[in-house]
Amino acid sequence: MVKLTLFMLVNNDEIYLNQSIDSIINQSFSDFELICINQKGTDNSHKLLKDISTKDSRIFFKQCSNNNLMNFLNDEIAKSKGDYIIILDSLVFFYPTSLEYIYKKIVEKNVDLLMYQSSTSNDQIKNNMTYLSRITWNSTFNYKKIREITFNIYDTLSNIVFKKSFLIDNKITFNSNVINGFDEFFYNSLLNAKKIFYINKQFYETAYESSYYKDLKAYEDFLDRQNNIVDLFTQRNILVNEVNNHKISKLCSVFEQLSSDIKKQAFTLLREDLLGIINSENANKFVMTLTNDNRKMFEQVIISETVEEYDLLKKIYEDKKKIYFMERYEKILGSERSKIKDFNKSLVSSNSWKLTKIFRLR
Numbered sequence: 385m386v387k388l389t390l391f392m393l394v395n396n397d398e399i400y401l402n403q404s405i406d407s408i409i410n411q412s413f414s415d416f417e418l419i420c421i422n423q424k425g426t427d428n429s430h431k432l433l434k435d436i437s438t439k440d441s442r443i444f445f446k447q448c449s450n451n452n453l454m455n456f457l458n459d460e461i462a463k464s465k466g467d468y469i470i471i472l473d474s475l476v477f478f479y480p481t482s483l484e485y486i487y488k489k490i491v492e493k494n495v496d497l498l499m500y501q502s503s504t505s506n507d508q509i510k511n512n513m514t515y516l517s518r519i520t521w522n523s524t525f526n527y528k529k530i531r532e533i534t535f536n537i538y539d540t541l542s543n544i545v546f547k548k549s550f551l552i553d554n555k556i557t558f559n560s561n562v563i564n565g566f567d568e569f570f571y572n573s574l575l576n577a578k579k580i581f582y583i584n585k586q587f588y589e590t591a592y593e594s595s596y597y598k599d600l601k602a603y604e605d606f607l608d609r610q611n612n613i614v615d616l617f618t619q620r621n622i623l624v625n626e627v628n629n630h631k632i633s634k635l636c637s638v639f640e641q642l643s644s645d646i647k648k649q650a651f652t653l654l655r656e657d658l659l660g661i662i663n664s665e666n667a668n669k670f671v672m673t674l675t676n677d678n679r680k681m682f683e684q685v686i687i688s689e690t691v692e693e694y695d696l697l698k699k700i701y702e703d704k705k706k707i708y709f710m711e712r713y714e715k716i717l718g719s720e721r722s723k724i725k726d727f728n729k730s731l732v733s734s735n736s737w738k739l740t741k742i743f744r745l746r
Contacts, residue, residue, distance in 0.1 A: 390418045407480075418443045419464065538571070629675055633681070651691040
């Protein structure tokens with residue numbers, strides 16, 4: 385009987401493939417099937433996977449034939465045999481007892497989703513994961529318990545286990561209209577899950593590095609996904625303010641990390657997306673949900689006709705914030721300076737034994 389299905393997504397990862405699969409084959413837990421899905425690659429991953437699948441009956445090689453990974457994953461999940469599902473890439477290397485620990489915990493807690501620590505280098509996500517552990521305190525929860533950090537805990541599907549029956553019963557599938565629908569899949573699952581459990585423990589290492597910062601088409605897909613996530617929460621009238629702020633901060637922060645050769649074209653895409661909000665009937669409602677910093681970023685994008693103008697507006701805004709901070713700091717210093725002067729005067733003029741006691745020689 386298969387208890388756990390692991391989907392490994394392979395895309396020109398030949399250099400790490402053997403190491404990643406070995407980390408699964410050599411687990412203390414053995415009741416799993418590993419379905420390796422080779423995407424459209426140019427290296428020898430295809431050949432390696434076919435060879436490995438002939439040596440272990442738990443390993444299956446699949447070639448993504450319809451050129452739509454999201455559709456392909458939906459089909460394969462429906463056909464999978466495991467009670468629980470993990471979706472990972474071939475840059476993940478599990479520790480030897482990881483799957484055994486994970487499976488025991490998800491069965492013990494009987495949850496729809498099980499989450500655990502990511503190996504991300506993102507300090508914000510790490511801090512929020514620590515906070516997640518503190519507020520859930522070894523108990524099950526749903527999205528309502530973690531609403532303040534909902535949009536700061538997702539990194540990758542590799543650190544999430546899904547109950548298959550939960551996905552099927554709630555008709556949770558990957559969006560086939562985007563190239564990479566993993567984050568949308570996660571948030572849809574998060575909103576539907578009645579019981580979630582978080583393990584404050586890391587179970588794998590990874591060699592993964594984000595690639596959408598270098599690819600214009602991937603950034604365009606990223607824009608579409610953020611809009612889908614906004615729609616997902618807005619249609620349910622859940623965390624609307626938070627998801628709107630998440631969209632603006634996420635779009636602008638990712639834009640900052642784009643490679644310079646695609647930044648001009650990417651800015652056009654970003655501006656068109658935000659202008660679409662301005663031209664919609666819900667424009668005022670959307671803008672009113674934004675924090676001051678996010679509203680300023682929103683304004684900077686839509687009033688700039690070029691990326692150079694946008695960069696200049698950002699610099700002016702940051703300089704103004706620094707000046708404002710220094711002016712406030714100067715006022716605080718001036719106030720404290722006046723207090724100290726008044727206190728010194730009172731010391732000099734006072735004959736009070738209590739007031740001058742600390743300055744007396746003993």
